[in-house]
Amino acid sequence: MTHYTLGEPSAIGVPTVLTARLVLRAWCAADVDPYAAMNGDADTMRYLDGTFGRDSTERLVTHLIGMWPLRGHGMWALQDRTTGEFLGRAGLYFGPGWPGVEVAVSVRRDRWRQGLGTEAATAAVAWGFDHLDVDRIITFTNRHNAGMQGIARALGMTFIGEADKIGPWADNFVYEVTRDAWASRDSGDQVSHQAGSERS
Numbered sequence: 001m002t003h004y005t006l007g008e009p010s011a012i013g014v015p016t017v018l019t020a021r022l023v024l025r026a027w028c029a030a031d032v033d034p035y036a037a038m039n040g041d042a043d044t045m046r047y048l049d050g051t052f053g054r055d056s057t058e059r060l061v062t063h064l065i066g067m068w069p070l071r072g073h074g075m076w077a078l079q080d081r082t083t084g085e086f087l088g089r090a091g092l093y094f095g096p097g098w099p100g101v102e103v104a105v106s107v108r109r110d111r112w113r114q115g116l117g118t119e120a121a122t123a124a125v126a127w128g129f130d131h132l133d134v135d136r137i138i139t140f141t142n143r144h145n146a147g148m149q150g151i152a153r154a155l156g157m158t159f160i161g162e163a164d165k166i167g168p169w170a171d172n173f174v175y176e177v178t179r180d181a182w183a184s185r186d187s188g189d190q191v192s193h194q195a196g197s198e199r200s
């Protein structure tokens, strides 16, 4: 005997975004192991408060998925467009005390310095200005994190100052790009947004 009736399902579609070499897509269970491998790597986690394991990675993934219905934006899983491999995560994040919507990126270490971080961040910022009611997108990173600062530079972001503490993160350099500056930048970036969506 059935003791309930079903109402309308509720769901949010996480957009799938394509760049020249990447797919930015919704997270799936198969991402947890390769993401845990990244989170267990000391070089990758140097400026992200140290390494952690699979259980914490799974909790983090559920948090990142949850940001989509909560905020209407979030972090995507990064997939190699050719091979389908998991290559990291990128997207837009806003936490308590954040000075603005942040673009954030992590790339699998064996694929650093190939422009993939910039490619993913560019797509995330473009999507953000297309879909969110924000005047600027920021990024912040530890003052010693040359890689993320390189991405900020490649995106044409402006250094706007230092912040001792943003959420759990200490000793930050903060950058921004305004909607107007983004619109006027000369860009040959190839980003397309797929009509299809996936579950959150």
Ligand SMILES: CC(C)(COP(=O)(O)OP(=O)(O)OC[C@H]1O[C@@H](n2cnc3c(N)ncnc32)[C@H](O)[C@@H]1OP(=O)(O)O)[C@@H](O)C(=O)NCCC(=O)NCCS
Residues within 6 Å of the ligand: 043, 044, 045, 047, 048, 104, 105, 106, 107, 108, 111, 112, 113, 114, 115, 116, 117, 118, 119, 141, 145, 146, 147, 148, 149, 150, 151, 154
């Ligand atoms: C930061 C990170 C995402 C950079 O990704 P990436 O794919 O290697 O970056 P790119 O290849 O697009 O490089 C962007 C710019 O930064 C420079 N750069 C990248 N890594 C660098 C490093 N370790 N030292 C100095 N410069 C670096 C590149 O030369 C490039 O500069 P250019 O445009 O003048 O040529 C990657 O190092 C990473 O995942 N780090 C660990 C996680 C992390 O700290 N994420 C940032 C906080 S959210």
